[in-house]
Amino acid sequence: MKAAIFGASGGIGAALALALAERGYAVMAGSRSGPVPEHPLITPFTFDLEHEPSIATAAAAMASEPPDLVIIATGVLTLPDGTGPERSLRAIDGAAMARMFALNTIGPALIAKAVLPLLPRDRHTVFAALSARVGSIGDNRLGGWHSYRASKAALNMLLRNFALELARTHPQAVVVGLHPGTVESALSAPFSRNLPEGQLTSAAVSAAHLLTVLDGLSPKDSGGVFDWRGERVPE
Numbered sequence: 001m002k003a004a005i006f007g008a009s010g011g012i013g014a015a016l017a018l019a020l021a022e023r024g025y026a027v028m029a030g031s032r033s034g035p036v037p038e039h040p041l042i043t044p045f046t047f048d049l050e051h052e053p054s055i056a057t058a059a060a061a062m063a064s065e066p067p068d069l070v071i072i073a074t075g076v077l078t079l080p081d082g083t084g085p086e087r088s089l090r091a092i093d094g095a096a097m098a099r100m101f102a103l104n105t106i107g108p109a110l111i112a113k114a115v116l117p118l119l120p121r122d123r124h125t126v127f128a129a130l131s132a133r134v135g136s137i138g139d140n141r142l143g144g145w146h147s148y149r150a151s152k153a154a155l156n157m158l159l160r161n162f163a164l165e166l167a168r169t170h171p172q173a174v175v176v177g178l179h180p181g182t183v184e185s186a187l188s189a190p191f192s193r194n195l196p197e198g199q200l201t202s203a204a205v206s207a208a209h210l211l212t213v214l215d216g217l218s219p220k221d222s223g224g225v226f227d228w229r230g231e232r233v234p235e
Contacts (some may be wrong), residue, residue, distance in 0.1 A: 001023075001024065001027045001067050001069050002025060002026045002027075002028070002065060002066070002067040002068055003017075003020045003025040003026070003027045003028070003068065003069040003070070004027070004028040004030065004062060004067040004071070004115070005017045005020070005027060005028070005029050005030060005070075005071050005073055006030045006033065006037040006047065006049075006058075006072045006073065006074060006111055006229070007030065007049075007072060007073035007074035007075075007130075008027075008029035008030055008031050008037070008042075008044075008072070008073065008082070009031035009032075009033075009035055009036055009132075009137055010031075010034075010073055010074070011183060011203035012073050012130065012180055012183055012203050012206055012207060012210075013029075013031075013071075013073030013074070013192035013207070014019065014029075014036060014037050014203065015028060015202075015204045015206065015207035016046070016071055016073060016210065016211070017029040017036060017037050017039075017042055017047070017205040018210060019207045019211055020069070020211070021037070021039040021041040021042050022039075023039075023211075024041070024045070024203075025041065025069070025118070026041050027039075027041055027043070028042065028043050028044075028045055028062060028067065029042050029044050029045070029195065030044070030045045030046065030047045031046065031047075032046065032047065032048050032049070033046070035162075037104050037130045043055075045058050045061065046058070049102075049103060049107035049108075049110075049111075050075055050102055050103070050107060050166060052114075053095075053112050054110070055066065055107075055111055056114050057112060057113050058114070058115035058168045059115050060108070060112075062115070062118060063118055066118040066119060066120060067115075067118075067119075067125075068123070068124070068125050068126070069126045069127075069128075069214070070111075070115050070119075070124070070128070070161075071087045071128045071129070071130075071178075072108045072111055072128070072129040072130060072180070073130050073196045074103065074104075074107060074108065074130070074141040075103065075130055075152075076100065076103045076104065076106050077148055078106070079096060079099055079100065079103075083096045083144035085146075085147070085148050086144065086145060086146045086147060087144055088144065089146065092146055092147070094132070095166060096147060097147040097150075099148070100147040100148060100151045101147070101150075101151045101161050102195060103151075104148070104151035104152060104154075104155060104163030105152075105154045105155045105158065106153045108129050108155055108158070109155075109158050112127065112129075112158070112162050115127070116162060116163075116166055119166075119173055120123075120170075121169060121170050122172075123172060124151070124172045124173075124174070125170065125172065125173045125174070126173070126174045126214055126217070127162070127166075127173065127175045127177070128174075128175075128176050128177070128210075128214060129155060129159060129176075129177055129178070130175065130177075130178055130179075130180060130231075131152050131155055131156055131159070131177035131179055131225050132148070132151060132152045132179055133179045133227060133233055134148065134149050135149055135151075135152025135153040135155065135156050135177075135225070136153070136156075136225070136232065136233050136234045137153060137234075137235060138234035138235055139233065139234045142225050146195075155177065156177050156225050156235070159175055159176065159177050159208065159223065159225070160223040160224075161198045162175045163175035163176075163222040163223030164223065166222075167219070167222065171219065172219060173219065173222065174214075174217050174219055174221060174222045174227065175223060176214075176217060176221060176222065176224055176225065176226055176232075177224070177227070178211055178213065178214075178224070178226060178227075179211075179225060179227040179228065179233055180186070180201075180206045180209075180227075180228050181201050181206060181227065182200055183200070183201050183202070183203055183206045184200050184201065184202050184203060200226075201228075206228060209228040209229070210228055213226050213227075213228065213229075213230045217218050
């Protein structure tokens with residue numbers, strides 16, 4: 001079995017790559033420049049989420065032996081310049097919102113464009129992207145975090161679109177979003193200080209939960225978003 005992790009230098013991505021290698025998967029672990037876990041079954045590759053040619057090059061290298069499982073473990077809550085989620089509409093900035101969409105929505109869409117056609121048609125395959133419960137429109141009761149919420153809601157819509165399109169040629173394929181919970185990582189660090197005890201999960205535990213969820217999904221689940229407990233997130 002083969003797997004590809006886009007974003008394998010981050011907390012969850014690295015944990016997923018290592019967990020899959022321990023399961024016996026040959027793992028292609030991608031990052032822009034950061035280190036990925038070392039393991040005899042892990043092969044690193046480079047890509048830039050904001051540079052489509054680099055994604056196409058990475059996908060082309062997988063074409064001769066395509067993965068059975070692809071996980072996009074990228075995403076940002078706070079931009080590299082420190083711009084964080086908006087507390088109110090007064091804080092909306094067009095440039096910051098565009099960058100949030102580039103990283104959380106457009107980048108994963110470009111990966112899907114390059115990788116989904118490679119998936120084998122004659123067996124069960126999975127394409128998953130880390131999403132977030134706050135991207136749910138039906139579950140939104142607090143508002144705020146406008147760019148992050150909207151970028152994840154848009155990602156969820158794209159995953160539904162991809163699932164419908166892929167089903168026409170890959171009837172055994174599953175395309176889903178995954179909500180990992182609140183994971184101890186660079187993404188959650190600025191917002192985890194006041195969390196109740198026990199709510200913050202380690203990356204390794206989160207990865208184990210997410211892989212268990214993926215194990216239990218079938219084509220009838222394709223297009224949905226599921227949390228780390230395997231429960232469907234409202235649309």
